[in-house]
Amino acid sequence: MFTDSHCHLNFPELCCNLPAILQAMSQARVTRALCICTTLEEFEGVHQLALQHPNLWATVGVHPDNEGVQEPTLEDLLRFGVLPRVVGIGETGLDYYRLNGRSVADMHWQRERFRLHIRAAQQLGKPLVIHTRSASEDILQVLREEGEDGSAGSAGGVFHCFTEDWSLAKAALELGFYISFSGILTFKSAQTIRDVAALVPLDRLLIETDSPYLAPMPYRGKTNNPSYVPFVAQKLAELRGVSIEEIASLTSDNFDRLFKGVSA
Numbered sequence: 001m002f003t004d005s006h007c008h009l010n011f012p013e014l015c016c017n018l019p020a021i022l023q024a025m026s027q028a029r030v031t032r033a034l035c036i037c038t039t040l041e042e043f044e045g046v047h048q049l050a051l052q053h054p055n056l057w058a059t060v061g062v063h064p065d066n067e068g069v070q071e072p073t074l075e076d077l078l079r080f081g082v083l084p085r086v087v088g089i090g091e092t093g094l095d096y097y098r099l100n101g102r103s104v105a106d107m108h109w110q111r112e113r114f115r116l117h118i119r120a121a122q123q124l125g126k127p128l129v130i131h132t133r134s135a136s137e138d139i140l141q142v143l144r145e146e147g148e149d150g151s152a153g154s155a156g157g158v159f160h161c162f163t164e165d166w167s168l169a170k171a172a173l174e175l176g177f178y179i180s181f182s183g184i185l186t187f188k189s190a191q192t193i194r195d196v197a198a199l200v201p202l203d204r205l206l207i208e209t210d211s212p213y214l215a216p217m218p219y220r221g222k223t224n225n226p227s228y229v230p231f232v233a234q235k236l237a238e239l240r241g242v243s244i245e246e247i248a249s250l251t252s253d254n255f256d257r258l259f260k261g262v263s264a
Helices: 018-027 043-052 074-081 105-124 136-145 166-174 191-197 226-240 244-258
Strands: 002-007 030-035 056-060 086-095 128-133 157-159 178-181 205-207
Touching: 002 205, 002 226, 002 244, 018 030, 018 226, 030 043, 030 226, 030 244, 043 056, 056 074, 074 086, 074 105, 086 105, 086 136, 086 157, 105 128, 105 136, 128 136, 136 166, 157 166, 166 178, 166 191, 178 191, 191 226, 205 226, 205 244, 226 244
Parallel strands: 002 030, 030 056, 056 086, 086 128, 128 157, 157 178, 178 205
Antiparallel strands: none
């Protein structure tokens, strides 16, 4: 019924308890989850999850925050991206939230890494999983410069765990991207994000946990897992004035349409 479009089941907080998490997912009617890669070093573990469990899929990518890790090449991304059950490229993007004394200009390495992911996604015909924080202007500029405008040849993808304002969401939608919301949507302090969630077209919505992080209310502060994604769906249903069943159905359909070839 529900699809968690972004989680990290290979992270130590979750992988040691995987059988119980899969059982909890089943009980919560969370039928599928996409396991997101954040470094090349962890790709094998992420990929094995997808190979071993029929309701899990994988991506390949290097998170913009990760430094001191193996730097991806286009060839790396293309080689791993064609493997069975790898359905997206990312998590990739830009994050200027913690510059640690550096300037935005100093983050050119992030922008070049992002460009590699975009090119790999375009060549493979697979969607991007985009992380962005405090970098709205640059992320749109890089996407446009790389031809991501929703036309033929664009990879498209999803802005995951959306935490920005409507101006970025609107621009992303105009470029053909989907918008995914996490447990943050349930936080009392997140009214701006709820305002955005109320405006995103229903055929461009996804839901996620980003687990083990960002557990929704009433589990905020605890370790998150995919079985909690219905709490995100419930809040989204309230905001849109529809049933939770409708949110479950349409977000799962959207997931199928974006990550082509994935089925229940």
